[in-house]
């Protein structure tokens with residue numbers, strides 16, 4: 512029984528045998544969820560503070576989510592985009608209202624975040640297409656370390672060379688900038704079709720943009736006639752305490768993309784356009800068989816209903832502040848700070864031990880994740896209350912202590928035994 516393969520769970524064996532290795536080993540086999548909790552195949556309960564990567568806005572198996580799926584599936588699930596359906600039209604109108612597009616806004620529905628960004632990429636190309644014998648706008652700007660998806664188009668927008676490298680050549684025309692207003696000023700001119708960016712870089716480690724960045728980006732893109740496209744796939748649907756993160760800055764973009772949290776666990780995404788950007792697509796330029804189907808749009812409608820009804824934007828703000836204060840209050844030598852907004856938080860670690868913290872948390876019955884080696888990402892359901900916050904803080908404290916103990920960190924100085932020896 513010392514042989515690892517003998518003690519390995521049979522589901523892990525099956526996963527290794529049957530699933531492509533693109534994602535690496537799965538960390539658990541979950542069989543059920545309710546609210547902020549998950550249960551694995553052994554019956555162990557976990558507090559879920561990842562929520563499917565900012566997806567399960569209402570937690571697991573929320574009655575409104577369940578009822579919307581059942582009722583719409585029993586009525587009409589899919590008809591293709593030759594036809595419209597009431598839930599699709601209702602969701603489009605609602606997204607326009609929540610995103611503040613006014614009358615001139617338009618919505619394109621997809622099934623995922625990457626597909627929403629593919630549509631945004633094509634929007635940028637349409638805007639940059641040469642007209643009337645002019646040179647057009649061949650350049651698209653994105654940010655270093657950004658994440659916009661895994662399809663070939665969105666990978667070309669993703670500023671992580673190690674992700675792109677196995678799949679070269681990339682779709683051409685994309686340039687990557689450091690996330691500074693200076694870099695933006697230097698790069699923008701009339702040859703730029705669009706600037707695309709995340710208001711908070713989630714996959715890069717919950718990294719906010721510098722103060723005033725979105726305002727400067729709006730100014731500069733407008734001055735040069737380039738589109739400002741915001742990827743709100745992780746930050747949208749109320750997660751940061753506004754419907755969309757750009758609303759904290761009080762600007763109006765030309766387009767935003769959403770997915771993850773708007774479906775609450777049902778796969779759906781959208782590109783939402785503002786003003787003149789709404790006129791770029793014309794019949795035949797884009798499409799999706801499943802996109803905007805009645806089932807997905809009905810579920811997203813129900814999820815957004817529930818976020819509005821429960822005032823979950825306010826809850827994201829207050830719980831987020833509570834969590835931040837609580838996390839810093841733990842006083843762990845491993846924690847150096849807490850970034851992010853609302854219920855999208857990144858706990859900065861003093862050492863590259865994020866994977867160990869995630870594993871220790873899971874042992875203690877808490878699900879969080881490590882977008883990089885020095886950050887723990889926290890993105891729970893928007894429905895969490897005092898009970899979940901308190902339980903999170905006690906489990907996270909325990910997980911940090913487990914890792915600090917393993918490193919034998921001094922509680923006061925944060926130095927390891929080796930470092931204390933070396934300093935002597």
Ligand SMILES: *Cc1c(COP(=O)(O)O)cnc(C)c1O
Pocket residue numbers: 623624625626628658659660661709713714742743744745770771
């Ligand atoms: C998750 C994510 C995507 C990709 O969405 P998928 O649904 O995985 O295709 C794109 N951009 C951001 C900011 C994301 O967080």
